[in-house]
Amino acid sequence: MIPDRIIEQGTLTTHGARTAVEVRLPWYRALPGSCIAGATLSIDGVEAPAESLRWQMNGREFGFDELRTNTDEWWFPTDSAVLSGDLAVDPGAEHEVTVGLTLYIPYIIISDTETLHIDETNTKTMKAVAA
Numbered sequence: 519m520i521p522d523r524i525i526e527q528g529t530l531t532t533h534g535a536r537t538a539v540e541v542r543l544p545w546y547r548a549l550p551g552s553c554i555a556g557a558t559l560s561i562d563g564v565e566a567p568a569e570s571l572r573w574q575m576n577g578r579e580f581g582f583d584e585l586r587t588n589t590d591e592w593w594f595p596t597d598s599a600v601l602s603g604d605l606a607v608d609p610g611a612e613h614e615v616t617v618g619l620t621l622y623i624p625y626i627i628i629s630d631t632e633t634l635h636i637d638e639t640n641t642k643t644m645k646a647v648a649a
Contacts (some may be wrong), residue, residue, distance in 0.1 A: 519545070520545070520546075521544050521638040521639065521640050523544065523640070523643075524541050524542060524544050524617050524638060524639075524640035525530075525539060525541060525542075525615055525617050525640045525642045526540035526541065526598050527540070527642055527644060528644055528645075529644075530561075530567075530607075530613060530644045530646045530647065531646065531647050531648070531649040532606070532607045532608075532609050532616055532647070532648060532649065533648070533649040534606070535604055535605070535606045536597070536602055536603070536604060536605075537559070537561060537566070537580070537602065537603060537604075537605040537606070537607050538600050538601065538602035538603075538649070539559065539600070539601055539602075539615055539617065539636060539645070540598040540599070540600055540601075540614070541557075541585065541591050541598065541599050541600070541601050541608070541619070542595070542598055542599075542640050543556065543594070543595045543597075543621075544606040544619065544621075544636070544638045544640075545595065545621065545623070545636070545643070547551060547595070547620050548592045548593060548594040548595065548596060549592065549593050549621060549622075549623070549624075550586050550588065550589045550590075550591065550592050550624075551580065551585040551587060551588035551589065551591040551592070552583050552585065552586060552587055552589050552591065552622075553576070553594065553621055553622045553623065553624060554573065554582070554619070554621060555586075555620040555621060555622055556582050556583075556619075556620040557571060557582070557601050557617065557618060557619050557620070558571075558590075558616070558617065558618040559571060559601050559602070559603045559605065559615075559616075559617055560609070560615070560616040560617075561572045561584075561605050561607050561613050561614070561615055561616075562613050562614050563579075563620055564605060566603025566604055566605045567603065567604055568635045570602075570603045570604035571601065571602070571603045572602050572603070573585060573599060574599060574600060574601075574602070574639045575591060575593050575597065575599040575600070576591050576592075576597075580644045584644060587642065590622075601617060605627065607646045608646065608649075609648035610645065610646065610647075611645065611646060612643055612645050612648060613640055613643065613645070614641060614642075614645055615641065615644060616639060616641040617639070617640055617641075618626065618637065618638070618639040619634050619636075619637070619638050619639075620635060620636070620637050621635065622634070623635070623636065
C-alpha cells in the first residue's frame with residue numbers, strides 16, 4: 519500500500535461545475551476494474567456527490583456500478599486514472615484535494631468468503647487549472 523502517491527500532483531482541473539484529478543494505484547500489481555470498489559473526492563472539505571463520481575482509465579469512462587463486474591479493463595501501477603465529480607472550484611486558486619480509494623485484492627484470501635480490501639486516503643494541496 520502506497521497511499522502518499524494516490525493523487526498526482528498538479529493534475530487538478532475544473533470545467534464549470536465538474537472537477538477532476540489524476541490518481542495512481544496504491545498497490546504494486548495491476549488490478550482489474552472489478553477490484554476498484556469505490557472512491558471519494560473532496561475539495562476544500564466539500565465532498566462530491568457519490569452519484570456524480572466518474573472513473574476514467576484506458577481512455578474509457580465508468581461509473582462505479584459499471585466497474586463492479588468489469589474484468590476487461592485493468593489499472594496498472596504506472597498508469598494514472600482520472601476521478602471526477604460535481605464540484606465547482608476556482609481555477610488558479612490553491613485547493614486541498616482529498617481522494618479516498620477502496621480496492622479489493624483478489625489473490626489475497628483472508629477467509630472462506632472474503633478477499634483483502636484496502637481503504638486508502640491521500641490529501642494534497644494544488645492549484646486548479648481550467649480545462
